[in-house]
Amino acid sequence: MEDEVSTAEAIRLYRSRRANTVARWNNVYRMWQEGKTLAEIGKWIGKSESTVRQLLKRAALEKQKSPGFVWPVDKAGRKICDIPHPMPSNEDPRQWFHIRAFALTPTRTPNTSSTRQFCPVCKKGFMLGKTLMEILT
Numbered sequence: 857m858e859d860e861v862s863t864a865e866a867i868r869l870y871r872s873r874r875a876n877t878v879a880r881w882n883n884v885y886r887m888w889q890e891g892k893t894l895a896e897i898g899k900w901i902g903k904s905e906s907t908v909r910q911l912l913k914r915a916a917l918e919k920q921k922s923p924g925f926v927w928p929v930d931k932a933g934r935k936i937c938d939i940p941h942p943m944p945s946n947e948d949p950r951q952w953f954h955i956r957a958f959a960l961t962p963t964r965t966p967n968t969s970s971t972r973q974f975c976p977v978c979k980k981g982f983m984l985g986k987t988l989m990e991i992l993t
């Protein structure tokens with residue numbers, strides 16, 4: 857009898873821990889989508905940036921398992937590369953939207969006005985160039 861009680865208790869504990877864990881993932885994910893940084897979220901939940909990064913990845917994996925999951929896209933319809941949704945290595949980085957990417961050295965040549973970008977998430981450097989026609993029109 858005592859075993860049955862403790863088994864039921866163990867299941868109850870497991871379920872509530874699981875629910876808490878999922879709630880925590882969702883909370884971190886929501887804050888990330890609101891534009892908070894890893895450091896800000898870490899301060900909020902009392903964890904390190906690397907823990908927040910892990911929680912984000914877990915939250916994203918959980919969401920990707922749910923039916924009807926669609927990869928997030930920006931307003932232009934480009935798939936988004938960020939920590940929860942890293943860009944696959946065989947993709948062209950110029951076709952993706954890298955939320956955290958920053959400009960390196962602006963370069964100008966007669967035919968293009970290009971900016972070199974670096975994305976700290978997928979660790980890719982790439983050019984965001986415009987053709988002369990795009991600049992003139």
Ligand SMILES: [Zn+2]
Pocket residue numbers: 937938943954975976977978979980
């Ligand atoms: Zn990227």
